[in-house]
Amino acid sequence: MCRKSDRHQSVELLARGNSNVNSNDRSIVALVSLAHGMVHTYELSIPIFVSIWLTEFDVLSLGFTEVPVTQATLGLIVTVGYGVFGVGALPGGVLVDRVGSARLITLCLFGMAGSFLLLGLSPNLLVVAVALLLWGVAASVYHPAGLTLLSKGVTARGTGFAYHGIAGNVGTGLGPLATAVLLLFLDWTVVATLLAVPALVAGAYATRARFDETAAVDAAVARNGGESDDGPGGDDGDSGSDRGSTDVRSLAEFLTESRRLFLGGFALVFVVVMASGLYYRGVLTFLPNLLESLPGFEPIPLTSVLPAAVTDALGVEAGSARAINPERYFYSGLLMIGVLGQYVGGKLTDRIPVEAGLVGGFGLLAVLAVVFLPAANAGLTPLLVVGAVLGCALFLVQPLYQATVAEYSPPGTRGLSYGFTYLGVFGVGALGGAIAGGLLTYASPAALFATLAGFGAVGSAVGLYLLRGRRSRES
Numbered sequence: 001m002c003r004k005s006d007r008h009q010s011v012e013l014l015a016r017g018n019s020n021v022n023s024n025d026r027s028i029v030a031l032v033s034l035a036h037g038m039v040h041t042y043e044l045s046i047p048i049f050v051s052i053w054l055t056e057f058d059v060l061s062l063g064f065t066e067v068p069v070t071q072a073t074l075g076l077i078v079t080v081g082y083g084v085f086g087v088g089a090l091p092g093g094v095l096v097d098r099v100g101s102a103r104l105i106t107l108c109l110f111g112m113a114g115s116f117l118l119l120g121l122s123p124n125l126l127v128v129a130v131a132l133l134l135w136g137v138a139a140s141v142y143h144p145a146g147l148t149l150l151s152k153g154v155t156a157r158g159t160g161f162a163y164h165g166i167a168g169n170v171g172t173g174l175g176p177l178a179t180a181v182l183l184l185f186l187d188w189t190v191v192a193t194l195l196a197v198p199a200l201v202a203g204a205y206a207t208r209a210r211f212d213e214t215a216a217v218d219a220a221v222a223r224n225g226g227e228s229d230d231g232p233g234g235d236d237g238d239s240g241s242d243r244g245s246t247d248v249r250s251l252a253e254f255l256t257e258s259r260r261l262f263l264g265g266f267a268l269v270f271v272v273v274m275a276s277g278l279y280y281r282g283v284l285t286f287l288p289n290l291l292e293s294l295p296g297f298e299p300i301p302l303t304s305v306l307p308a309a310v311t312d313a314l315g316v317e318a319g320s321a322r323a324i325n326p327e328r329y330f331y332s333g334l335l336m337i338g339v340l341g342q343y344v345g346g347k348l349t350d351r352i353p354v355e356a357g358l359v360g361g362f363g364l365l366a367v368l369a370v371v372f373l374p375a376a377n378a379g380l381t382p383l384l385v386v387g388a389v390l391g392c393a394l395f396l397v398q399p400l401y402q403a404t405v406a407e408y409s410p411p412g413t414r415g416l417s418y419g420f421t422y423l424g425v426f427g428v429g430a431l432g433g434a435i436a437g438g439l440l441t442y443a444s445p446a447a448l449f450a451t452l453a454g455f456g457a458v459g460s461a462v463g464l465y466l467l468r469g470r471r472s473r474e475s
Helices: 007-016 018-056 071-087 089-099 101-120 125-140 142-153 157-182 188-206 215-223 251-262 266-284 287-291 308-313 326-336 338-349 354-378 380-407 411-428 431-442 445-474
Strands: 059-061 066-068
Touching: 018 071, 018 101, 018 125, 018 142, 018 157, 018 188, 018 287, 018 326, 059 125, 071 089, 071 125, 071 411, 071 431, 089 101, 089 142, 089 411, 101 125, 101 142, 101 188, 125 142, 142 157, 142 380, 142 411, 157 188, 157 326, 157 338, 157 380, 251 266, 251 411, 266 354, 266 380, 266 411, 266 431, 266 445, 287 326, 326 338, 326 380, 338 354, 338 380, 354 380, 354 445, 380 411, 431 445
Parallel strands: none
Antiparallel strands: 059 066
16 A cells, blocks of 8 residues: 655546546555444444344343343444444544554555454353444444545545445445354354454455555645645645645644644534534434334244245254344345435435435434334334335435535544544443443333434534534525
């Protein structure tokens, strides 16, 4: 992964024509799309395993005490892994600005593979918790690294975000789907081990990728006669920002750059991304477990679906407990349809003010939280319709807030800004899993979905405030 040190080389690329720039775009989009798919393959396969761990383990042994395994217990365990996934994005963002995106993406891929190998070897829930923790550490650097690479290296930023999001959704849907299918025939520990293989292959590919990490920033500098285009939350055009790099070499510099970010519009964007993360994790962590108790989601014995010759060949005997669990496939389908939401959201970033997209997207999420349980009680067809719209809406907002971050932060601290973004989305957002587990254990599903509606309403309200501010500046 090479990084050209001379700004004029990128200007030369512009002069030679769009084909060379687009070649660089394609190289970057290919790598980040592959890595993004891997991250979300593992992230969204975990809730499939959660429903198994609820029956597989009775207690969590901590040596000095044993804790009964409930939805609240597993919610906290998963929150630790998911929380590190988010919290680690902040130091990851600092590292991106210092060492570049490509190296961190490679380390991320190999680290995720190793953590799922450990998950496959887990003899108890404590080792499961450690494996999830290590996965969170490895995966945490991806979003600041990948999104910084897209925002600084890809000239067609909105379309790049769209394809990046689509790849993430392919992993988001196919990961749980592959997990569900493999679990029909294999123990969960074997499935976890097999899931490590794709990340190993992707990591090997990442070591050979070549591109210019800052081509888009160089192109913008060339168009503006040497000045960077910082957007409404940008800096004042210091020399570090034109090339899109900054050196956060001490705690004092980190605090200075962070304060500069949060004194602008980025502070409100941070509220939006926290609301997104809490909603996302709150609705998805226990969704398979929630669905399995609904009419129409009863397990279907494998022997009643497949011919005897096939089940015999697969070693599934008559009366076997192996069964198709419809809730796992509903969950996977909901995530897969998010591809459409990602694509629409990415295209909207190039066509409407991103703030307007936030208002509509989060407003829709609030409405869907209100109608989800009534739709579930009305029957399978209404639930399928609401689930499909929810899958689209969950992921429609992601390219919108990603592009909003780019507009409300200077290029020189773009890695840091995306670090804070995913601290909010996946760090603070990880609490959504614990909140969901606690509400399902000690309250009710209705209380959970009312809380989710509140998160959606907050995101929409802040988007409206930002939109009014934008219109005020433009008038």
